[in-house]
Amino acid sequence: MQKMCILAGLVILCCLFSVITDNFLTAKNIMNIALQTSICAIVSIGMTYVIGGGGIDLSVGSVAAFCGMTGALLMKAGFPIWLSVTAAVMIGGLLGILNGFVIAVMGIAPFIATLGMNSVIRGTVYVMTDGVPVTGLPKGFGKIGGGRIGGWLPYAVIIMAVIAVIMAVILKKSHFGRNIFAVGSNEQTAYLSGVKVIHTKIGMYMTCGILSAIAGIILTSRLVTAAPTAGDAYETDAIAATVIGGASLAGGSGSISGTMIGAFIMGVLRNGLNLVGLNYFWQQIAIGFVIIIAVYIDVVRGKMKK
Amino acid sequence: MGEVLLKAQGICKAYSGITVLDHVELTVRKGEVHALLGENGAGKSTLMKILTGIVKQDEGSIIYRGEPLWIHHPQEIQKYGIGIVYQEFNLLPDLTVAENIFIGREPESRFRGFINDRKMNRQAEEILEQLHCRMDPTQKVSTLSVAQQQMVEIAKALSYQCELLIMDEPTAALTEHEIQVLFSIIRQLREEGVAIIYISHRMSDLDAIVDTVSVLRDGHFIAKHRYKPELKDQLIKEMVGRDLVQKYPPRPAYTRGECTLRVQDLCTHKRLKHISFEAYQGEILGIAGLMGAGRTELARALFGADPIEKGEIQLYGKKQVIHSPSQAIRMGFGYVTEDRKRDGLMLEQSLKENILLSSYERFSRLGMIQDGMADKEADSFIEMLRIRAAGRSQRVGRLSGGNQQKAVIAKWLCRRSRVLLLDEPTRGIDVGAKYEIYEWMYRLAEDGATILMISSELPEILGMSDRILVMSGGRITAELDAGEADQNKILKYAMSQ
Numbered sequence: 001m002q003k004m005c006i007l008a009g010l011v012i013l014c015c016l017f018s019v020i021t022d023n024f025l026t027a028k029n030i031m032n033i034a035l036q037t038s039i040c041a042i043v044s045i046g047m048t049y050v051i052g053g054g055g056i057d058l059s060v061g062s063v064a065a066f067c068g069m070t071g072a073l074l075m076k077a078g079f080p081i082w083l084s085v086t087a088a089v090m091i092g093g094l095l096g097i098l099n100g101f102v103i104a105v106m107g108i109a110p111f112i113a114t115l116g117m118n119s120v121i122r123g124t125v126y127v128m129t130d131g132v133p134v135t136g137l138p139k140g141f142g143k144i145g146g147g148r149i150g151g152w153l154p155y156a157v158i159i160m161a162v163i164a165v166i167m168a169v170i171l172k173k174s175h176f177g178r179n180i181f182a183v184g185s186n187e188q189t190a191y192l193s194g195v196k197v198i199h200t201k202i203g204m205y206m207t208c209g210i211l212s213a214i215a216g217i218i219l220t221s222r223l224v225t226a227a228p229t230a231g232d233a234y235e236t237d238a239i240a241a242t243v244i245g246g247a248s249l250a251g252g253s254g255s256i257s258g259t260m261i262g263a264f265i266m267g268v269l270r271n272g273l274n275l276v277g278l279n280y281f282w283q284q285i286a287i288g289f290v291i292i293i294a295v296y297i298d299v300v301r302g303k304m305k306k
Numbered sequence: 307m308g309e310v311l312l313k314a315q316g317i318c319k320a321y322s323g324i325t326v327l328d329h330v331e332l333t334v335r336k337g338e339v340h341a342l343l344g345e346n347g348a349g350k351s352t353l354m355k356i357l358t359g360i361v362k363q364d365e366g367s368i369i370y371r372g373e374p375l376w377i378h379h380p381q382e383i384q385k386y387g388i389g390i391v392y393q394e395f396n397l398l399p400d401l402t403v404a405e406n407i408f409i410g411r412e413p414e415s416r417f418r419g420f421i422n423d424r425k426m427n428r429q430a431e432e433i434l435e436q437l438h439c440r441m442d443p444t445q446k447v448s449t450l451s452v453a454q455q456q457m458v459e460i461a462k463a464l465s466y467q468c469e470l471l472i473m474d475e476p477t478a479a480l481t482e483h484e485i486q487v488l489f490s491i492i493r494q495l496r497e498e499g500v501a502i503i504y505i506s507h508r509m510s511d512l513d514a515i516v517d518t519v520s521v522l523r524d525g526h527f528i529a530k531h532r533y534k535p536e537l538k539d540q541l542i543k544e545m546v547g548r549d550l551v552q553k554y555p556p557r558p559a560y561t562r563g564e565c566t567l568r569v570q571d572l573c574t575h576k577r578l579k580h581i582s583f584e585a586y587q588g589e590i591l592g593i594a595g596l597m598g599a600g601r602t603e604l605a606r607a608l609f610g611a612d613p614i615e616k617g618e619i620q621l622y623g624k625k626q627v628i629h630s631p632s633q634a635i636r637m638g639f640g641y642v643t644e645d646r647k648r649d650g651l652m653l654e655q656s657l658k659e660n661i662l663l664s665s666y667e668r669f670s671r672l673g674m675i676q677d678g679m680a681d682k683e684a685d686s687f688i689e690m691l692r693i694r695a696a697g698r699s700q701r702v703g704r705l706s707g708g709n710q711q712k713a714v715i716a717k718w719l720c721r722r723s724r725v726l727l728l729d730e731p732t733r734g735i736d737v738g739a740k741y742e743i744y745e746w747m748y749r750l751a752e753d754g755a756t757i758l759m760i761s762s763e764l765p766e767i768l769g770m771s772d773r774i775l776v777m778s779g780g781r782i783t784a785e786l787d788a789g790e791a792d793q794n795k796i797l798k799y800a801m802s803q
Contacts, residue, residue, distance in 0.1 A: 185652035193663045194635035
């Protein structure tokens with residue numbers, strides 16, 4: 001029901017841009033939108049896990065940058081692409097576990113813990129590179145983010161779709177997914193019902209870390225450059241997509257399909273406004289309003305139900 | 307008999323298609339204590355929410371002081387002189403007692419917009435004194451006991467001149483002495499012409515204060531009587547819609563099985579001192595004691611939720627070290643907590659999720675839940691325990707107290723727990739649901755489960771237990787057989803040090 005509402009919003013948005021611009025409704029542009037959205041969508045999926053479990057992760061952007069950077073440095077050091085990418089993704093998982101540890105074991109509020117971690121990780125990236133981007137990465141690596149099957153379907157979009165399906169099934173159907181929502185709904189109840197709360201929390205931050213790392217790799221590959229500033233403000237987009245998708249920041253709710261729609265609403269908006277000729281600064285303002293309106297509609301609907 | 311203060315007629319209300327109130331009426335006169343009786347889910351709370359403007363009725367009229375009552379915002383009830391003491395506390399834990407009492411209408415100092423703390427604290431103290439309640443008005447509410455918090459709620463309602471005072475289960479959390487104080491205050495208010503709508507599940511409250519009773523059942527108005535003690539049986543019959551002469555179901559023949567749980571010299575940092583006892587298969591072991599005796603702490607320690615300092619727990623003759631609830635559950639423990647809303651349920655989640663929460667392993671293959679099987683299992687428990695709900699996907703927060711409690715019990719039945727720790731299993735639920743839960747306890751015991759029942763209601767302890775442990779100050783002060791125990795004996799041991 002709620003998903004139908006935001007899906008309708010997305011369709012209306014698409015119709016609107018199709019009418020006012022000539023180039024919006026072309027196969028090429030649609031693929032562009034999907035490609036541009038893929039990175040944000042992957043991060044948002046991880047964020048949905050964390051928010052569903054009653055947490056929040058403000059460190060996704062710096063984790064993406066850190067993992068993109070380590071992958072790049074490993075490749076520069078002569079390691080094969082597959083090994084460098086795998087290592088980078090594992091590092092993302094480890095950073096997530098570290099987040100989970102600080103939150104679940106040390107008992108620091110998620111907002112503060114990941115705010116701190118965000119600063120630590122971003123700072124480390126700068127220290128590692130002295131603030132200079134790493135360039136000259138192998139050509140083959142560029143294919144992950146830039147390559148297209150048959151010249152039209154980007155690899156990155158396939159990766160996003162596969163991840164979305166797998167993560168949706170895990171969240172909805174698995175024991176782990178149920179535990180996340182249980183912890184997000186009422187941690188005490190979950191604990192006294194035998195849910196391993198600490199494991200669950202560490203697991204969900206790890207998931208978020210891994211997905212942020214994958215996003216970081218795709219971004220680095222697309223630019224064929226690892227910039228220390230990469231992934232800046234990803235957390236805002238990811239939280240926005242998740243919340244537009246119907247998750248409550250109080251925890252206990254959310255869905256991957258909703259989040260995907262949320263990510264695409266923002267992607268379509270960016271793309272469409274670009275085509276209309278509105279510059280980046282104005283886009284910021286428009287997206288901010290969309291977030292507030294989307295959540296407000298949800299609030300109003302909640303009140304009407306009562 | 308005073309004149310009519312409030313007359314509600316033909317009140318109807320439905321939530322998402324389910325009728326909660328169907329042409330209900332209620333007439334309250336000045337200077338009377340009017341009891342509103344009914345099982346949980348009968349519609350009492352909804353009716354009160356309508357009177358106080360929290361929800362709007364779909365149909366029907368309310369005449370108050372001879373005029374239609376239109377409340378647009380819950381705060382307006384103060385203007386009309388309507389006060390309410392909620393069943394669930396509406397206090398702000400981080401504010402002081404006085405701040406809670408006067409919230410929204412704090413006395414101002416000479417400068418507008420600033421609060422005169424001294425005046426506020428003094429006035430709060432005066433009100434509390436009226437209640438014979440020694441409490442520091444500058445104390446934070448979070449540091450108070452449940453009973454003290456209840457007194458603050460009452461003080462808050464008394465702090466403005468009420469003509470109509472609604473009390474929803476005011477005695478549920480109070481001790482006998484505090485109840486008596488409350489009753490004398492109610493009598494005094496009645497003398498002053500205040501009308502009181504009194505909701506309670508404790509039939510013993512009625513004799514002490516009530517003048518008139520109205521009975522609701524399943525959202526219908528059933529009857530109104532001038533109250534007489536002889537009416538009790540009839541009232542119960544009207545509430546449940548069937549004969550329910552006994553409060554406790556017939557006890558099946560009890561044979562003590564083998565020893566399932568043996569606790570030796572258990573101590574915790576949280577209060578417990580040298581606890582030793584045994585519990586047997588097929589037995590209902592009652593645990594009595596006053597508030598703060600350490601009964602809940604005992605349950606939590608056995609369940610692995612609180613760390614154990616020293617001592618030994620044996621289960622089926624084998625020594626066990628329990629570090630966490632998940633471990634305790636795997637060993638066969640189940641724990642129905644004292645406060646189902648705080649730590650027994652996930653209110654925002656569906657009935658199904660709540661029932662299956664501890665049992666997903668049983669329905670999982672490779673970590674994936676088999677939905678068909680899970681749905682069937684949830685449905686079978688909803689039917690078996692007769693949980694009144696729109697279906698397995700209804701949110702638990704929407705159910706009545708009795709049905710919520712059944713959902714908690716269903717969780718452990720579904721987990722097939724063999725040693726059940728029940729902490730106040732029937733608190734705040736109606737006679738009918740209580741009876742059904744008692745029946746289940748017997749059925750489980752007959753089936754070979756071991757039940758530890760913590761209860762503050764002595765009749766319940768005496769009515770249900772095969773054996774009784776009495777606790778005081780973190781120790782077990784007596785172990786009594788059901789045959790030799792009576793209220794006085796238990797109280798004596800509960801108050802001994």
